Amino acid sequence: MKQSLQLRTSQHLALTPQLQQSIRLLQLSTLELHQELETLLIENPLLERVDDALDSAVRLLADGTINNATQQTESEFAVPEKSSQDSEEASPKAESGEANAEVEHTPSADEDWSFEEGPSSGSKSNDEEDGRPQLEAAQMSLRDYLLEQMRLTVREGRDRALIELIIDAIDDNGYLCEALEEIHGSLPIDLCVEMEELQFALNMVQSFEPEGVGARDTAECLAIQIKRLPKVAFVTRRLALQIVETYLPLFAQRDFTKLRKLLQCDDEDLRDAQTVIRQCNPKPGLAFSEGKSDYVVPDVVVKKIGDEWQVMLNRDVMPRLRVNQLYANLMKQQRGDASLSPQLQEARWLIKNMRQRFDTILRVAQAIVERQYNFFTHGAVAMRPLVLREIADTLGLHESTISRVTTQKYMLTPHGMFELKYFFGSHVATDAGGEASSTAIRALIKQLIGEEDQKKPLSDSKIADILGEQGMVIARRTVAKYREALKIPPVSLRKSL
Incomplete structure (x- = not known):
């Protein structure tokens, strides 16, 4: 094999550090962008943020005089206007591949970057400056709320200790997550705690607020609340208790035909019992959860x-x-x-x-x-x-x-x-040869279900036929997929009395 030297010219795309930073900043969300910016501000002393809360503060020089640089107006931080010569030199052009970027005017060291003119959005009025910050009160947990009720209603130290033991076994939803037998077995034998004492402590906890706390399952939680609901007819209360204690799975499946047969009641009585059950909260402890809503800020x-x-x-x-x-x-x-x-x-x-x-x-x-x-x-x-x-x-x-x-x-x-x-x-074909957006079809499905007769809800096949009459060719399984994406239950769970 003979060695030789060859010259070859080729073009390739090089990802410079500036281009890599541009791509990374473009894919960051607003929250991630500000987090990234805080890190860069700490690492780079030549970079500063104009909208910082301390930027508008008055600064004193060594001799005690006020620094005039801090009294600049926000109009000085506006975007520098481009001259005609700069516009010609910085004509935008697209780069191939993933690194498409526009050539823009690069600010010099003396220029500032901003998208707004006039007074800063961070400036406060006199009323806001005079107002004192309001401190948010600490939210009481479910355990603290139950312990507070225990201190007001129970005096005996032994009973308090057993009730506190039950309270410690209650989860965030308000349910007793351990069986009484397990709690009784974990206690030292020397204490001589009887099972009846633990049952009494559980009954005391179940009498506390919120209603339904301390229940061992959903049926018991709903039954506790139904028994304490005011102004409910005796027949309706008894029927509602019978449903949640014995036929709760059938009620959840909305199998009203079978329920009427088993309970030997008419539609009106079953409807009244359904109204009572719907007033109950299956997870009473969630009202004390510390979860906070996350808000999205638009770009x-x-x-x-x-x-x-x-x-x-x-x-x-x-x-x-x-x-x-x-x-x-x-x-x-x-x-x-x-x-x-x-x-x-x-x-x-x-x-x-x-x-x-x-x-x-x-x-x-x-x-x-x-x-x-x-x-x-x-x-x-x-x-x-x-x-x-x-x-x-x-x-x-x-x-x-x-x-x-x-x-x-x-x-x-x-x-x-x-x-x-x-x-x-994506698009769905129509009979006229056009296209319909999948988002528009989901909106139509939601609109059709919202206007349906709740006694005779529309099935997926019926919805597909209605859309077909409007010229949209769509299969039943596609309707089911869009319905599930909208978190709409099937026809059997949408049926009501």
Whole structure:
């Protein structure tokens, strides 16, 4: 084999650190973005946040005078306007593969980055400054609530100890998670605790609030509550107790025909008993759970201005960044010291990538609104089929970029809050040769079930036939899949008296 030297030219895509950061920031959610930003602010001294709560504080110099730099208005932090020469030099172009990005104006060390002008959204009025923070009261747990009732009703120390033992065995739903035999077997023999004493302690706990606490199963929990419901007829109460104690599985399956036969009652009596049972809470302890609701903050907001739907970025989730002027000036004075040069370059990259992230989200949201105009006007039933490729071809970006933008990014509309991926869906053929969006079909199924006769609910086959009459070719199993996705129970569980 003979060795030789060859020259060859080729092109390949190199993922630079700046491009890798741009891709990573694009796929982060709003919460993850702010967490990432806090880490970068700690690591990079040349990067600072303009909308920081301490940024508007008055700073004193060494001689006691006020630093005039802290009295700058927020208009100084507006986005620098691009000149015609800069616009020509920074003409946008798309890159191939997953690294589609736009060439934008790079702020210098003396420029700030922001999307808003005028007074800062973080500034407070005089009323807000005078107001004192309100402290949230600690929420009482189920155990503490039961112990408080025990201290008010029970005096004997032995009884209190046994009741507290029962309370410790109650789970978050309010049920006794251990059998009395197991609790009795775990007690020392020297205490000489009888089974009747434990049963008395359990009965005391079951008499506490909330009603139904201390039950060993769902049937006992509902029975305790039914016995304590006020203003219930004797016949109705007895029938409701018989249902929950003996025929609860049949009642859960809504097999009313078999229930009428077993209970030997008519529809009116069974309907009254059903009303009483529905007043009960099968999980009484959940009212004391410490779980808090998670709220989604939208990235973009859609409003109707005149006859057009306008898309705007949510300024509350947009961090305002700039290069620290103190360190930037020190670097200008000491040009020979390049210890902070990498941090300066990283700060500029982050500011540019942040600008590009929100600009890409806004462009994608505008393209979605243009194609789903009927949805914003008429609702989900007017949703049209849409795929990532259509938006990617329109904006000159790659499908992977559109996928990153639409993941965990939310849009606030007059119809509610939706993830951007919600507006993309597969299509179903129609008899006229057109296409219908799967989202629109799910909305129609939900509308049909909402308007059905509860005594004779629509089956999946009947819904498929109704959609077929409207020109939508859809199978029964597809209707069942969409119904389950909407968390709608089957026809047997939707039937009522």
